[in-house]
Amino acid sequence: MVTVDKMAKISILGCGWLGFPLAKALLKKGFSVNGSTTTSEKISVLENAGVRPFLINVTLSDLEASGEGSLDSKSVPDIIETFLQESSTLIIDIPPKLRGPNKESFVGKIELLIPFIEKSFVENVIFVSSTSVYGEQNEIVTEESPLNPDTESGKQLVAAEQRLQSNTNFKTTVLRFAGLIGEDRHPVKFLAGRENLDNPEASINLIHQEDCIGIILKIIQNDSWNETFNAVTPFHPSRSTYYGQKAADLNLVLPKFNHENTSVGKTISSDKIETILNYTFTKPNL
Template sequence: MKKISILGCGWLGLPLAKALLENKHQINGSTTTHEKLITLENAGIQPFLIDVPVNLNEDSLDAKKFSTTMHHFLAGSETLIIDIPPQLRAYSDTFAANTFVKKIAILIPFIERSTIENVLFVSSTSIFGEGQKTVTATSFPSPDTESGKQLLESEQLLQSNKNFKTTAIRFGGLIGANRQPAKFLAGKENLANPDAPVNLIHQQDCIGIILKIIATNCWDETFNAVTSFHPTREQYYTQKAAELNLALPKFDHSKPSIGKIIENDKVVQLLKYTFAQPNL
């Protein structure tokens, strides 16, 4: 049995924590809302209220409270899972630059002073630009969005630290547990990139891959995690809308489609992982 701290018990972090509990691990979990503390506690997770700041004035009461909470959150844990989104829309354009990277930088000294040996950083395939066509395990990221750029810089910041080992896992579009992008596209018109391939992964497989990484101690690695299922955006979202009895989305074919295929070669070959939900 290992003690694991999960920073961010949200859509993925909470069911992941429950799966780890079923595997007899002891779990510390964090949330940013008071209301969810009882949810974590009722699930058997030791709850912590943590909202990582962009700046930390060490002399302030808030900083001292944050430091004390982080100390207890990490104490005794061997592995830290970081699953907090960049959420750059919450900031102005001028302030958004490096806000997520700053949060990760604030976390690092606490990790260094703790019992943490391994960090699993939940990243995204958005670190690859849309013009990269086919992406394999050896493809170098070229992000074209602010969130993608900050996720890549955060990966590098963690993986360059020699005080702990970091594995980054870049998930594609997340679906499952009532999360289906077709619901947001239903009835919309003039949608771009109809012929671009989709790169998706089900929540069940996100959890399965993380469990495999922990079980096999596969650290100091980077994985691109999507299924091998790559229909076009138009094919996939039109079919899903029909299955859900939603208004069909309409796509704009007047411009060439831009998109990429993410390969899951390393997940399959190194982890020897078999997808539970291969066809989404």
């Protein structure tokens, strides 16, 4: 069991929708937190929350970074080294972002980061991945299922997972999240009022932000490293049933599904999280 004394400082690369509330949860547990953001406006927000802020933008051309206060004058390698300084654990939560004119190789970004991790005191890495690495086969999916991504982001996530987990200088636990929802984020808002939607009988695979954070805290608490976990709430009604009810609950226009074609979609098992981590979901019915 890991104690706060042993791992008093944690670095979070990517304090966005998930990373920022995660940082605040870690602070409440007694950890000190270094957190990165790609926008200068977020620096004061992080600092006011008690997070030591770093402005870091990982690009293939360079690792563009600046830090708090006097760190601005330091070189890029110095900033990254300071960001990782005295941290035993690094949480990588940056999205692939493979669309648009400025798209870059996500695997390349991870490869740029690895030498910095190797030179640091980081012993453990949590890599936030996605269940998109499995593709859309019609079956129950576990962590032992073959990887068959059908999107470019899924393919690059697989490669990034492999780069990190094959490195023997640190231990990497991969956390494959299903669709992310929260108080301010829900796919029904995008689906409301739409018509002729596919796969009405396919199972939903979602997870609430609170459980995302709870699972990460549990991994750290249990010292559960060199593992791979599917992070999805064990609640799998059909898309048509779930989104129809959720739209009604939120007074949104109901989405309409096409029931003529055969539905396609996987059901992701979270049994390993419940058994190995002994984790109980706080939002079981979403």
